[in-house]
Amino acid sequence: MARKATKAITKSETVAPEKPRRASRKTTPSPETLAPLGLDRLVGLVLDETARNPAFKKLVTAAIAGLQGPDAVAALVDRRLTALERAHGYIDWQKRRSFAADLDATVSTIVSELASLDVGAALDRLIRFIGGAQGVLERVDDSSGQVVGIYERATHAAADLALRLPPAEAAGLAIKLVPLLDADGFGILDALLLTVVEGLPETALEPIDAALASATPDELPASGKAAAKSAVLNTKAWDRKMQRMRLLRMRQALADRRGDVAAFISLEQAISPDHPDVVAVAERLLSANRAAEALDWIGRPQKRGIVVVTREQMLTGSFDPEAPRRERDGLEIRILDALGRKDEAQGKRLARFETSLDREMLRDYVAKLPDFEDEEALERAFDHAAAHADAYRALHFLVHWPKLDRAARLVLDRSDAWDGNRYEILAPAAEALEEAHPVAASLLYRRMIDDMLSKGRSSAYGYGARHLVALDALARRLEPGDLTPDHTAYREALRKTHGRKSAFWEKVKG
Numbered sequence: 189m190a191r192k193a194t195k196a197i198t199k200s201e202t203v204a205p206e207k208p209r210r211a212s213r214k215t216t217p218s219p220e221t222l223a224p225l226g227l228d229r230l231v232g233l234v235l236d237e238t239a240r241n242p243a244f245k246k247l248v249t250a251a252i253a254g255l256q257g258p259d260a261v262a263a264l265v266d267r268r269l270t271a272l273e274r275a276h277g278y279i280d281w282q283k284r285r286s287f288a289a290d291l292d293a294t295v296s297t298i299v300s301e302l303a304s305l306d307v308g309a310a311l312d313r314l315i316r317f318i319g320g321a322q323g324v325l326e327r328v329d330d331s332s333g334q335v336v337g338i339y340e341r342a343t344h345a346a347a348d349l350a351l352r353l354p355p356a357e358a359a360g361l362a363i364k365l366v367p368l369l370d371a372d373g374f375g376i377l378d379a380l381l382l383t384v385v386e387g388l389p390e391t392a393l394e395p396i397d398a399a400l401a402s403a404t405p406d407e408l409p410a411s412g413k414a415a416a417k418s419a420v421l422n423t424k425a426w427d428r429k430m431q432r433m434r435l436l437r438m439r440q441a442l443a444d445r446r447g448d449v450a451a452f453i454s455l456e457q458a459i460s461p462d463h464p465d466v467v468a469v470a471e472r473l474l475s476a477n478r479a480a481e482a483l484d485w486i487g488r489p490q491k492r493g494i495v496v497v498t499r500e501q502m503l504t505g506s507f508d509p510e511a512p513r514r515e516r517d518g519l520e521i522r523i524l525d526a527l528g529r530k531d532e533a534q535g536k537r538l539a540r541f542e543t544s545l546d547r548e549m550l551r552d553y554v555a556k557l558p559d560f561e562d563e564e565a566l567e568r569a570f571d572h573a574a575a576h577a578d579a580y581r582a583l584h585f586l587v588h589w590p591k592l593d594r595a596a597r598l599v600l601d602r603s604d605a606w607d608g609n610r611y612e613i614l615a616p617a618a619e620a621l622e623e624a625h626p627v628a629a630s631l632l633y634r635r636m637i638d639d640m641l642s643k644g645r646s647s648a649y650g651y652g653a654r655h656l657v658a659l660d661a662l663a664r665r666l667e668p669g670d671l672t673p674d675h676t677a678y679r680e681a682l683r684k685t686h687g688r689k690s691a692f693w694e695k696v697k698g
Contacts, residue, residue, distance in 0.1 A: 243289035250297040258305035265302060265313045268294050273320055279328040284335070287328065291338045299345045307349055311361065314346040319368050321376045339376050347383040358384055359392040366399040370431060378434070382441055390446050397442045404435040407458070433459055449476045463491035467516050470523065479526040486520045510544060521552075530556070545573055545585040570594050579605045580613045587617045596625035603631060608639025611651070618658075626662040627670045633659050634671075634678065641686045653695035656682075 214221060222230065238245040246268075253260040279287050294317065303310035321339045328335050350358050365381045372378065385396065405428045436459045443451040449472045456464045466488050473482035517540050524533035537553040540546050550569055554562045570591055576582040579602050586595035595617065599606070606614060618632040633655040639645075640652045656679075663675035673681065686692065 242286070243293040246290070246293040247296060247300075250301045254301045254305065258302060258309055261297065261302045261305065262309050262313065265294065265298055269313065269316055269320065272317075272324060276327065281329045281331070284329055284332075288334045288338060291324075291335065292341075295338060295342045295345065298342075303345075303349060307352065311346060311349050314342055314349070315361075315365065315368070315377075315380075318342050318346065318376050318380060319371065322371055322373050325374055336374075339374075340379075343376055343380045343383070346380055347387075350384045351387040355389055355392045359388055359395060362388070362396045363399045366396075366403050369403070369435070375434075378438065382438065385442060385445060393442050393446055397439055400435050400439050400442070404439070405432045407432065444472075447476070449473060449478070466490050467512075467519055470519055474519070474523055474526060479523050483520070483523045483527065486516065486523060490516070514540075514544070514546065517549075541569065542572055545576060545581050547585060547589060574598050574601075580610055583617050584613050587620050590620065592621060592624060596621055596628035599625075599628035599631055606632060606635045608635040608637070609643075611636050611648075615651070618655075622658065622662065626665045630659055630662045630666065630671055630675075633662075637682070641682070641689060641692065644689070646689075646691055649689075649692045649695050652692060653698070656696055 225233075234248060238248055246264075250261055250264055253264050295314075298310050298313045298317070302313065318339060325335060325339075330336055350361050353361065362381055362384045365377055365384075369377055369381070381396075385393065388396075408425060408429065436455050440452055440455045440459075443449075443455060452472055453464075453469050456469055466485050467490070470482040470486040473479070473485060517536060521533045521536045521540075524530075524536065534553060534556060537549045537556075541549040541553060550566075554565055554569075557565055570586070573582045573585050574594060574597070579598070583595060583598055586592070586598060599617070599621070608614065614632045614636055618629045618636075621629040621632070637652050637655050637659075640648045659675065659678075666675065668674065671678075
């Protein structure tokens with residue numbers, strides 16, 4: 189009996205344990221689950237949290253003050269804003285989280301407590317809070333953007349409250365913001381003003397434009413420009429110039445809202461007398477059905493200014509240096525179409541394609557051809573692409589058109605041209621060619637693997653391993669003599685030359 193019992197116990201122990209049950213929804217805080225705790229228990233929990241969490245304590249204090257009316261809440265907020273304005277100490281990353289929580293609690297107090305009692309008082313405090321952004325952001329380590337995010341939240345809240353007001357009052361608020369812009373080096377008040385303007389009727393915009401015009405500094409005289417160029421330390425002159433451009437740009441946004449093309453052009457010439465943005469001006473003239481004037485503007489020479497490349501574009505390689513030229517050519521074509529000059533527009537499309545192998549230009553060109561001429565035109569375009577001086581541009585075009593048979597032929601015809609370091613072009617091309625053109629795909633994968641291993645780019649070993657696995661699969665579909673050396677010999681050569689790169693081979697195994 190004892191043995192049987194032991195066996196029974198052992199057998200029962202081998203049964204898989206039950207999966208842990210998920211926490212019951214009955215324990216999730218909600219009005220239904222909290223009510224049974226009773227007032228005394230809830231009060232105790234709140235008091236315990238206020239002792240641990242200063243930001244939560246401020247929210248509770250504001251809620252209690254709200255019972256006494258808007259003046260009591262406003263007094264709490266005013267004390268906090270005064271403390272922020274007087275503070276000068278630097279806030280490092282270790283203190284940033286608690287500081288940000290305190291700022292967020294201030295915004296929440298204004299939005300949740302004060303705004304429900306007095307919208308005007310809440311707006312005044314939000315604007316005062318946003319107006320102090322410069323002083324706060326200059327003394328805090330905000331590499332994460334957490335603090336800026338709180339000011340953006342305050343900006344959205346202020347805009348929402350402002351647009352609840354009658355248009356005349358909202359316009360009056362926007363006018364009050366104008367004198368504060370000079371002290372806003374981070375553009376947060378700019379965003380608030382423009383957001384409010386977007387929600388106002390056109391009839392309310394004229395007084396705001398007049399206020400911006402009055403606040404705009406005069407242009408520096410010629411001697412002042414020379415001094416600003418020669419003296420790097422002449423920061424006042426530079427700040428004045430930047431403030432002038434900033435306010436003129438805001439006035440341009442108002443001109444766009446009013447549909448006032450003449451005002452937009454006048455402001456553009458004031459912003460940049462030597463090289464105004466001809467594309468921006470021509471775009472607006474075309475939209476106003478003034479195509480002839482738009483064509484005159486788009487034909488003017490355009491000096492290239494500073495090109496801004498974002499961090500994201502640098503990391504992803506998505507920066508397109510040809511975008512300004514493409515935009516300009518596209519606009520000129522639209523203008524020619526509007527003027528009824530169809531042949532000139534078609535000539536521009538074809539010329540743009542032949543220069544840059546722009547797919548959309550070719551699609552538009554072919555779509556506007558007479559019936560039965562499109563096939564012949566496409567064949568000429570593919571021939572032109574295959575002969576293009578830039579093999580990578582040609583491959584990218586043929587793969588993404590897509591015209592994969594011509595892309596495969598290009599890969600094999602220019603087999604010695606491919607640099608494996610151009611993986612941003614070769615990798616998608618190889619993947620696209622795998623199914624129907626295994627020889628061309630294999631050649632491109634080999635180029636990328638050879639380049640990666642010869643340069644010891646260990647960060648790319650994962651990609652290289654996947655490329656080699658793809659080669660293994662493609663080899664089963666190749667005929668003898670398709671590639672030299674064949675796949676077996678190629679793999680043996682890799683082992684012989686790069687056998688010590690164990691990290692790569694481990695990834696291949698994986």
